[in-house]
Amino acid sequence: MQSTIINTDTSTPFRRKFSNTLYRKNNLFLFLLLTPPLLWFGVVYLGSLFALLWQSFYTFDSFSMAVTNDLTLENYRSLFDATNFDIILRTLTMAVAVTLATALIGFPIAYYMTRYGSRAEKGFFYIAVMLPMWASYIVKTYAWTVILSQQGILYWCINHLGLSSVLNHVLQIPAIGGNTLATSNLGRFIVFTYIWLPFMILPIQAALERVPTNLLQASADLGAKPAQTFRRVLLPLVFPGVVAGSIFTFSLTLGDYIIPQLIGPSGLYIGTMVYTMQGSVGNMPLAAAFTVVPITLIFIYLSLAKRTGAFDAL
Amino acid sequence: MVAISNAFTAVEFSTVSRHYGDVRAVDDVSIAVAEGEFFSMLGPSGSGKTTCLRLIAGFEQPSMGSIKIFGKEAAGTPPYEREVNTVFQDYALFPHMNVVDNVAYGLRVKGITKPECYKLAEQALEQVALAEYGQRKPGELSGGQRQRVALARALVNKPRVLLLDEPLGALDLKLREQMQLELKTLHKKLGITFIYVTHDQSEALSMSDRVAVFSRGRIEQVDTPRNLYMNPKTSFVADFVGTSNVIKSALAQQLTGRNQSFSIRPEHIKLETNELNDKQNDIIKVAGEVVDIQYHGATSKVEVSVGNQMLFIVLSNTELSEAELPKISQKLNLCWSRNRMVMLENQVI
Numbered sequence: 306m307q308s309t310i311i312n313t314d315t316s317t318p319f320r321r322k323f324s325n326t327l328y329r330k331n332n333l334f335l336f337l338l339l340t341p342p343l344l345w346f347g348v349v350y351l352g353s354l355f356a357l358l359w360q361s362f363y364t365f366d367s368f369s370m371a372v373t374n375d376l377t378l379e380n381y382r383s384l385f386d387a388t389n390f391d392i393i394l395r396t397l398t399m400a401v402a403v404t405l406a407t408a409l410i411g412f413p414i415a416y417y418m419t420r421y422g423s424r425a426e427k428g429f430f431y432i433a434v435m436l437p438m439w440a441s442y443i444v445k446t447y448a449w450t451v452i453l454s455q456q457g458i459l460y461w462c463i464n465h466l467g468l469s470s471v472l473n474h475v476l477q478i479p480a481i482g483g484n485t486l487a488t489s490n491l492g493r494f495i496v497f498t499y500i501w502l503p504f505m506i507l508p509i510q511a512a513l514e515r516v517p518t519n520l521l522q523a524s525a526d527l528g529a530k531p532a533q534t535f536r537r538v539l540l541p542l543v544f545p546g547v548v549a550g551s552i553f554t555f556s557l558t559l560g561d562y563i564i565p566q567l568i569g570p571s572g573l574y575i576g577t578m579v580y581t582m583q584g585s586v587g588n589m590p591l592a593a594a595f596t597v598v599p600i601t602l603i604f605i606y607l608s609l610a611k612r613t614g615a616f617d618a619l
Numbered sequence: 620m621v622a623i624s625n626a627f628t629a630v631e632f633s634t635v636s637r638h639y640g641d642v643r644a645v646d647d648v649s650i651a652v653a654e655g656e657f658f659s660m661l662g663p664s665g666s667g668k669t670t671c672l673r674l675i676a677g678f679e680q681p682s683m684g685s686i687k688i689f690g691k692e693a694a695g696t697p698p699y700e701r702e703v704n705t706v707f708q709d710y711a712l713f714p715h716m717n718v719v720d721n722v723a724y725g726l727r728v729k730g731i732t733k734p735e736c737y738k739l740a741e742q743a744l745e746q747v748a749l750a751e752y753g754q755r756k757p758g759e760l761s762g763g764q765r766q767r768v769a770l771a772r773a774l775v776n777k778p779r780v781l782l783l784d785e786p787l788g789a790l791d792l793k794l795r796e797q798m799q800l801e802l803k804t805l806h807k808k809l810g811i812t813f814i815y816v817t818h819d820q821s822e823a824l825s826m827s828d829r830v831a832v833f834s835r836g837r838i839e840q841v842d843t844p845r846n847l848y849m850n851p852k853t854s855f856v857a858d859f860v861g862t863s864n865v866i867k868s869a870l871a872q873q874l875t876g877r878n879q880s881f882s883i884r885p886e887h888i889k890l891e892t893n894e895l896n897d898k899q900n901d902i903i904k905v906a907g908e909v910v911d912i913q914y915h916g917a918t919s920k921v922e923v924s925v926g927n928q929m930l931f932i933v934l935s936n937t938e939l940s941e942a943e944l945p946k947i948s949q950k951l952n953l954c955w956s957r958n959r960m961v962m963l964e965n966q967v968i
Contacts, residue, residue, distance in 0.1 A: 523711035525698040527725035
């Protein structure tokens with residue numbers, strides 16, 4: 306008996322040997338696969354972040370306007386000065402409000418997309434949700450300054466609906482109102498909500514997509530009314546998606562420095578404060594200390610969410 | 620005077636249809652399931668049996684017709700207002716709750732106090748021999764255990780009708796046979812109506828009081844397992860329930876002189892021997908050629924071409940030695956007694 310081996314492999318012996326070695330030595334393969342991205346991630350992302358955090362302990366001499374390498378906790382202490390703490394509170398309040406609003410608006414849309422939308426409708430909604438994200442963020446924000454201005458379309462609509470007096474009353478509410486929509490916290494809130502809404506809808510929609518319909522049917526079958534099914538089955542299963550979305554809206558609002566400059570009343574936000582400190586003032590250490598604030602807040606938020614069992618369903 | 624339909628009828632379909640666009644998932648179905656009955660709905664996938672079950676549960680609403688549950692019109696009422704509970708095909712256990720919370724769910728949403736709920740849930744878990752598993756998550760259980768949790772979760776609500784949607788489909792053969800036995804015992808013990816959907820004809824035959832055979836959204840036959848097997852009314856039933864040879868009219872004409880299809884079970888066809896010769900009139904004889912032989916342990920399945928049709932015969936390996944079995948392409952004569960033939964209503968397969 307004679308058997309013939311047909312060699313279909315035309316590659317060079319070296320390449321073949323190399324492939325076979327990779328196939329046998331899984332660890333070597335993983336090492337080659339992961340080293341470049343891990344270097345990029347480690348050096349560029351985490352490295353620069355730690356460099357920044359390290360600088361938050363440097364000393365800023367307000368007389369010479371110079372930064373020295375002497376380590377101090379003074380920058381962190383000054384975060385609690387009345388003016389600085391105001392900035393943090395102002396930003397945090399807006400971030401919470403925007404997160405709640407995007408969740409309340411985003412959930413029904415995501416729910417409709419998942420449960421009721423036909424293929425075509427789903428496609429339409431995906432594009433409708435994503436389309437604003439294709440346009441430049443600055444352009445959109447400037448567009449909103451026009452929309453919200455007194456000659457803008459929103460005022461025009463409100464006047465024609467005869468609701469001017471209602472708007473005036475709303476604008477007189479302290480903390481929310483202002484002289485005009487464009488200079489009020491309400492206007493700023495509307496723009497933030499508009500800009501970050503897709504970041505809330507998409508994770509919720511992905512989470513809803515993963516909930517099998519028969520769990521909702523099982524709940525109804527066991528006697529749960531729709532509200533009970535929502536609270537006891539749907540919401541707990543989708544909550545990780547809501548948390549994921551709110552991390553986006555929350556942290557993006559906390560760090561934003563464009564919208565607070567263009568829309569709403571004067572008064573710094575964390576983002577604008579960092580921008581000012583590292584730019585015109587040159588107080589890099591305080592700017593660095595301010596960037597630690599959103600990181601800490603997100604961390605607290607996540608541990609609270611974890612404690613409520615938000616990630617149990619993952 | 621309010622006309623009350625039969626008090627002993629648990630679920631009654633009167634000319635029920637469910638259409639999806641042009642697709643008739645359920646087409647003009649009328650059935651009555653008696654209280655306490657183990658009723659199976661059998662059919663291939665897409666035959667409408669699961670849709671019927673979902674119509675009873677309330678996940679689907681009929682396009683036409685009426686569904687009565689214990690004499691009350693159910694069409695239009697939501698699932699949470701029906702006295703039925705479902706065991707789902709893939710169990711549909713809530714992944715974010717532990718086992719005992721899953722079982723207690725139905726009681727909790729009805730507003731029963733927490734201690735009472737958990738007491739009943741623990742009892743239900745004991746009933747399915749899972750008392751120690753209450754604190755586990757469904758993801759930590761095996762398929763058979765999940766199956767039992769799903770059963771306990773439905774039964775704890777004391778439904779008057781239990782709907783089972785291919786509940787054993789995902790289990791391996793041994794476990795399936797064990798669960799069949801357990802379900803049957805449970806049914807006897809509880810005395811409630813079981814409506815059982817399956818595509819496995821042997822499961823339906825062995826467990827049910829009555830079986831409805833579905834094909835293309837319609838009911839082919841509703842009967843006891845024995846009658847379904849012995850007296851199938853249509854060629855579909857003859858073919859689907861057990862294995863059967865359906866002799867189409869052309870060959871039937873030649874053999875019986877009647878232009879009507881009939882079915883004959885493989886085990887009723889014999890190789891021609893001299894013993895049968897005395898009662899010639901009752902015997903049908905036919906010549907054929909062996910095409911294939913499959914060994915199945917206790918039996919051998921022999922495929923014989925007769926005219927332009929294939930017939931299956933089943934021969935016992937305990938009665939015949941290997942040498943006595945027919946060989947491929949061997950010519951042989953088959954025979955069967957006339958009274959084993961079942962005449963079929965329609966001739967379309």
